[in-house]
Amino acid sequence: MLPTVTRMTVVPVAGYDSFLLNLSGGHAPWFIRCVVILEDSAGHRGVGEIPCSDGILQGLDQCEALVVGSSVAALKGTLERVRRRLAANGREERGRQTFDLRVAVHVITAIESALFDLMGQAVALPVADLLGRYGRQRDEVEALGYLFLLGDPARTDLPYPQPEAPRDRWDEVRRREALTPEAVVELARAAHERYGFRDFKLKGGVLEPEREADCIRALHEAFPEARLTLDPNGAWSLEEAVRVLTPIRHMLSYAEDPCGQEQSWSGRETMAEFRRRTGLPTATNMIATDFKQLQYALQVGAVDIPLADCHFWTMQGAVTVGELCHEWGLTWGSHSNNHFDISLAMMTHVAAACPGEITAIDTHWIWQDGQRITREPLPIRDGRLRVPEVPGLGVELDDSKLEQAHRLYRSLDVRQRDDALAMQYLIEGWQFDPKRPALVR
Ligand SMILES: O=C([O-])C(=O)C[C@H](O)[C@@H](O)C(=O)[O-]
Numbered sequence: 454m455l456p457t458v459t460r461m462t463v464v465p466v467a468g469y470d471s472f473l474l475n476l477s478g479g480h481a482p483w484f485i486r487c488v489v490i491l492e493d494s495a496g497h498r499g500v501g502e503i504p505c506s507d508g509i510l511q512g513l514d515q516c517e518a519l520v521v522g523s524s525v526a527a528l529k530g531t532l533e534r535v536r537r538r539l540a541a542n543g544r545e546e547r548g549r550q551t552f553d554l555r556v557a558v559h560v561i562t563a564i565e566s567a568l569f570d571l572m573g574q575a576v577a578l579p580v581a582d583l584l585g586r587y588g589r590q591r592d593e594v595e596a597l598g599y600l601f602l603l604g605d606p607a608r609t610d611l612p613y614p615q616p617e618a619p620r621d622r623w624d625e626v627r628r629r630e631a632l633t634p635e636a637v638v639e640l641a642r643a644a645h646e647r648y649g650f651r652d653f654k655l656k657g658g659v660l661e662p663e664r665e666a667d668c669i670r671a672l673h674e675a676f677p678e679a680r681l682t683l684d685p686n687g688a689w690s691l692e693e694a695v696r697v698l699t700p701i702r703h704m705l706s707y708a709e710d711p712c713g714q715e716q717s718w719s720g721r722e723t724m725a726e727f728r729r730r731t732g733l734p735t736a737t738n739m740i741a742t743d744f745k746q747l748q749y750a751l752q753v754g755a756v757d758i759p760l761a762d763c764h765f766w767t768m769q770g771a772v773t774v775g776e777l778c779h780e781w782g783l784t785w786g787s788h789s790n791n792h793f794d795i796s797l798a799m800m801t802h803v804a805a806a807c808p809g810e811i812t813a814i815d816t817h818w819i820w821q822d823g824q825r826i827t828r829e830p831l832p833i834r835d836g837r838l839r840v841p842e843v844p845g846l847g848v849e850l851d852d853s854k855l856e857q858a859h860r861l862y863r864s865l866d867v868r869q870r871d872d873a874l875a876m877q878y879l880i881e882g883w884q885f886d887p888k889r890p891a892l893v894r
């Protein structure tokens with residue numbers, strides 16, 4: 454008989470972050486996450502990590518009684534009860550920020566990850582081998598170098614991390630201002646030296662669109678072989694997106710959310726039009742974030758690459774998207790937010806279970822690297838993550854690091870990601886506008 458879940462613990466945690474700029478504003482010096490730990494009657498611990506908010510903490514609380522006492526073998530039934538319980542809270546919206554504001558999908562994923570971790574340990578198989586119709590499809594997962602324009606921390610009195618005893622160039626450049634093509638190339642070179650990335654993504658929606666295109670030109674010159682993409686999170690109008698990206702079309706492997714909702718046009722419609730007019734493949738983590746939206750996105754021809762981040766698609770949902778992509782001639786990819794090393798393992802297992810050609814996955818880990826909560830985070834070498842061969846997720850919690858991250862969370866009084874806060878130091882009275890790049894005011 455397989456074990457039963459004996460205990461569920463929810464640990465909100467925080468870590469430090471650089472002054473990363475995006476359409477939502479500038480990252481605060483910290484980011485918050487939520488770790489779910491399930492213990493079972495065999496003495497195993499299973500873990501999951503998701504974004505943190507008051508809503509998510511309440512959602513997890515509502516589900517505890519459905520999880521504790523359940524059989525690990527019955528994980529699908531447990532997740533279905535969790536889904537129904539959360540659905541009773543009512544309809545949720547992703548919102549127009551760069552990050553997803555829904556609660557239920559995240560809560561389900563945290564519990565799902567911890568249950569799959571326990572299941573893997575019970576049957577002595579890695580999670581990747583248990584996911585989807587086919588199980589493990591690869592032993593290594595390609596990751597891209599996720600670059601950001603950076604604000605100057607010295608213009609704030611906020612506790613942004615300083616490059617103390619830098620190990621290499623990456624430790625230096627990731628903590629200071631980067632607003633020019635030269636600075637972006639420096640970031641790419643330093644990240645390449647440490648992690649060996651072959652592909653890069655630049656987060657846009659910050660400067661005038663033409664200036665961001667110049668950053669891509671500089672990256673292309675420095676890394677002519679790299680697959681490049683630029684992601685303004687739908688900030689640009691359709692006309693702007695076509696005008697700015699057409700001349701650099703040959704440098705991009707795809708365009709990520711180049712435009713979005715605009716006047717009476719939906720984001721799926723403008724993206725479809727963009728794709729027809731430029732011939733560029735499109736990727737999204739904004740306009741196809743559930744199966745219904747994906748269906749309509751495909752009907753109008755808006756998307757080639759759904760970025761199915763397991764944190765808001767669920768792990769099984771993200772793999773289902775990967776299977777559909779394989780059958781329907783699309784390409785699967787994954788979005789990310791700031792995260793610790795449990796999420797890095799979750800995303801790696803999910804990507805490993807998606808069949809066919811997939812594109813390099815996003816990860817923010819390079820901005821967090823050095824702040825682990827597991828004993829041995831999966832390393833990124835030669836641009837790749839090795840998929841664990843050991844049972845479960847293949848990560849072991851480091852209790853003292855977890856406690857440290859929890860103490861930081863408790864000291865902050867931050868209940869939800871807020872990128873407007875740090876922007877006040879750059880532009881007084883700054884407010885989020887989904888159609889205006891963050892520094893264009
Ligand atoms: O691909 C994306 O849209 C993201 O990674 C969304 C994130 O919220 C990103 O904008 C960030 O971390 O600021």
Ligand SMILES: [Mg+2]
Nearest residue numbers: 684709710738
């Ligand atoms: Mg994106």
